[in-house]
Amino acid sequence: MYAVFIFLGIVLILIFYIIGVYNSLVKLRNQVKNAWSQIDVQLKRRHDLIPNLIKTVKGYMKHERGTLDSVTNARAQAMGAQTMGEKSAAEGLLSGALGKLQIAVEAYPDLKANQNFLSLQEELSSTENKISFSRQNYNDQVLFFNNKTEMFPSNIIAGMFNFKEEEFFEIEDQTEKKVPKVDFA
Amino acid sequence: MWELIQANKRKSFFLFIGMTILLLLLGYFIGSAVNPYSGGITGIVIALIILFILNMISHFSGSKILLAVSNAKEVTKKVHPQLFNVVEEMRIASNLPAMPKIYIINSPAPNAFATGRNPKNSAIAVTAGLLSMLNRDELQGVVAHETSHILNRDIRFMTYASIMLGTIVLISEVFLRGMFYSSLAGGRRSSSSRGGQGQLIIMIIAIALSILAPLFATLLYFAISRKREYLADASAVRLTRYPEGLASALEKIAGSHEELKTATKVTAPLYINNPLKRKGRKASSLQSTHPPIHERIKILRNMAHGANFSDYQEAFSNVKGSVKPIIPASGLTDHEDIQIRKGEAGKGKIKNARQSKRNLEDLMLNVDRYDFINCVCGLKMKVPPGYSGNEILCPRCGRKHKTIK
Structure with a gap:
């Protein structure tokens, strides 16, 4: 009689444990998804900021047509991108174009004193930061989720319900990742 | 990160239990000392009621009271767009469920603190002096430190701990003062009635407890708050990937001689750096609420390899020359390398003193609408x-x- 109760007790505990682990797996996977959409929100915000920026800058930077056009084009391309690969390539291009624009601005002191431009610049550089922080957060969330799916004993339950590892968001632009080499020669 | 939060929650729980036991002992012995027949139980009940009321108040309006006492004013994005952006960046990096409310304290002394019930209802307050003194990367370091307090559930923990401490201090004070006055007023009555050696011993224990308990609780509170500062520094670096930002900010804060007038002994442990400048006291003592700021800077600058928790622990051991674990072991499990990024901390924001003073004044007026x-x-x-x-x-x-x- 006792043996039956003990057996039932163990089964019950096991069931509760499985439910608990399953729920935390679902929660972690949702956090990964949420982190992913965060990146999209920030990318969209960057696209929205660019027309304003171009409008403000245009009057000052008459001789920088090429730089401005490349930003506009990169933005159009990034907005039209559909697949994952296209997207990250186009966004990388846009980052590069904006970087060039930032450098070009240095030659226009009048522009740099413009209040409107300054606040736009703060918004833009903050959006760049937000993009990289949301990417960082996405990778953190993926790490938590993957740890849970790989580690014993939760990996058994992850296997039972077919939870698959998520992929990290690697930076496409290799120059962004490179650590500067110090040469003492 | 998650393991760290769990470890913190466990510790909060133990501290809560420990302080509750201390409080109950205090209630029991004081009660017995006053009335040997049923006083013990009454004392416990009274102690619990006081604790409950104070906790209710702190739960529902603790952060409001704290912000009001510190003279912090809630501001809109228009007042300081950069601060809002930086806070949002850190909210994204730390995956907080909601944006903390943002307050500015109109004081030239550079400092900051975080408060709130939980990550959903939190607030970050910074002084106008801090904003006028730091550049973007440094401000980010400070905000990251405060966000870490929210993320690691330090804000709730510190509020509870301070409430417990407050209750213990309150009860002990009332008892000791009562003893003092009653011995002045009616010494005869107490000596003639209810004598016996047992009662005397209980009386002695009650007095000893009411002297020692506040002391013990204070030391516990300060010891934990010191450790949490290190932990928040480590988490801040993990969020920003940039130890120099926080290090340079702390350096500027340490170099300031302005005093934050609205800070008190109770609110002091909440700030990023001790706002009470005490003269002639040794920097690192049991009584201090914060680790010595120069040590924190040194540890941050010692982080050459990466921005992970284990890198902070390594730097901590290097600087302090001890292997005392500052990060719970469960927080050191992520082995992937986190690279430190480059930034512009330390680059001067202050071009001339007059201009910066004017900026500070304008900001303070702006805060006042x-x-x-x-x-x-x-x-x-x-x-x-x-x-x-x-x-x-x-x-x-x-x-x-x-x-x-």
């Missing part, structure tokens, strides 16, 4: 929030201006 109107003649008019007219004359050239409202 002043409007600014630039006149063509070059004069900047500061219109107080109570100004009711639709037009204002420039005092220098006499031009008419419309007020914004």
